[in-house]
Amino acid sequence: MKSKLTYLLKLELFKELDNFREGQFFAVIDQKVKNHLPQWIQFSPHVFWIKNPEDEKNFETYSSGIEFLLKQGIKKDSHLYAFGGGATTDIAGFIAATILGGIKWSVAPTTLSGMVEGSIGGKVQINVLNGKNLVGTEHSPEHVYICGDFLTTLSERELICGKGEILKYGFLSKEIHVMIMDKAPLEDIAFECARYKNYIIELDMSDQKLELGRMLSYAFEDSLKITQGYALAMALKYLFKFMKLEESLYQWDRMVHALSMPMEKLTVGYFSQFDVNAFTAYLDQHSHKKNEQHVHLVLVKSIASQYVEEVLFKDLKHIIQNDEEFKRLA
Numbered sequence: 001m002k003s004k005l006t007y008l009l010k011l012e013l014f015k016e017l018d019n020f021r022e023g024q025f026f027a028v029i030d031q032k033v034k035n036h037l038p039q040w041i042q043f044s045p046h047v048f049w050i051k052n053p054e055d056e057k058n059f060e061t062y063s064s065g066i067e068f069l070l071k072q073g074i075k076k077d078s079h080l081y082a083f084g085g086g087a088t089t090d091i092a093g094f095i096a097a098t099i100l101g102g103i104k105w106s107v108a109p110t111t112l113s114g115m116v117e118g119s120i121g122g123k124v125q126i127n128v129l130n131g132k133n134l135v136g137t138e139h140s141p142e143h144v145y146i147c148g149d150f151l152t153t154l155s156e157r158e159l160i161c162g163k164g165e166i167l168k169y170g171f172l173s174k175e176i177h178v179m180i181m182d183k184a185p186l187e188d189i190a191f192e193c194a195r196y197k198n199y200i201i202e203l204d205m206s207d208q209k210l211e212l213g214r215m216l217s218y219a220f221e222d223s224l225k226i227t228q229g230y231a232l233a234m235a236l237k238y239l240f241k242f243m244k245l246e247e248s249l250y251q252w253d254r255m256v257h258a259l260s261m262p263m264e265k266l267t268v269g270y271f272s273q274f275d276v277n278a279f280t281a282y283l284d285q286h287s288h289k290k291n292e293q294h295v296h297l298v299l300v301k302s303i304a305s306q307y308v309e310e311v312l313f314k315d316l317k318h319i320i321q322n323d324e325e326f327k328r329l330a
């Protein structure tokens, strides 16, 4: 289901929330954005605070969140608000999807990555011991408020992560590509990415183009212990290199530059701990089903001209293992 997207300033967002001040305002909020919020929210007894979102994106937090909100009097017709990055909004969304059989919820993402990816599309999920995001459901927020004022306190690490997600959309949409190259404000680009994802998902939830770069990015994320968007930026570069997509590689360079991303940190050589064999072993285990020899790669020839190619996994593995940069690290 499509969410209503609004682009607004923090003061405008708080004015809108003021309407609920007297009533029952229930929220799940990342502790790190507390100082961004008005005092009445900071001291509201109806807020379930999250300290370390990714570490707490689990059953324990989910269950304490449910118990807390029920104790505070949340009802079937209550509305749950979420303020935070993708991990916080995943926990909040999963609570909203399941508490009292499911209630409505809305989100104000506070990270760049959350604005571009995490809060759009309705996937709400938590981590379990067996892996990340393995338990969840679909429950789109009613409203997603994109407010660039939250970005002022983001660390460089989180900014790179969000820019990596933006980079993907720069390959899928001509408008976003132009905004990146024109160095439009990050929050404007983020809003356009959110609009694009929201639109694509409304047409077809399983649209494969959103998977551009994902397969390699999961392997980078796992082997280098870097954030999802950071891994995605690297994945796009190597995907285009492996598949000899010269025009896309050229555009990657231009967009990374325009987004002021640290080019040197986006190469495998930057990571002394990188292990090529562990990387290909991860791909072997996760990129295709046991009995299938092929993988399906979403590729782009040039901006906004995406297609899917079936590639033999053993050929892809051969390309990776024989790439000069990767070979040097073997």
Ligand SMILES: NC(=O)c1ccc[n+]([C@@H]2O[C@H](COP(=O)([O-])OP(=O)(O)OC[C@H]3O[C@@H](n4cnc5c(N)ncnc54)[C@H](O)[C@@H]3O)[C@@H](O)[C@H]2O)c1
Pocket: 030, 032, 033, 051, 052, 053, 054, 057, 084, 085, 086, 087, 088, 089, 090, 110, 111, 112, 113, 114, 117, 118, 119, 120, 121, 122, 123, 124, 125, 133, 150, 151, 152, 153, 154, 155, 158, 161, 227, 228
């Ligand atoms: N549901 C989906 O469709 C979807 C899509 C992509 C990613 N995700 C999930 O999103 C998570 C990654 O998202 P993320 O990068 O936003 O991570 P996150 O929520 O863990 O936030 C990253 C860090 O930034 C901090 N933070 C949040 N807002 C801040 C602000 N304004 N100023 C300073 N610090 C702030 C957080 O406390 C945290 O330390 C993962 O759990 C991933 O699985 C979900």
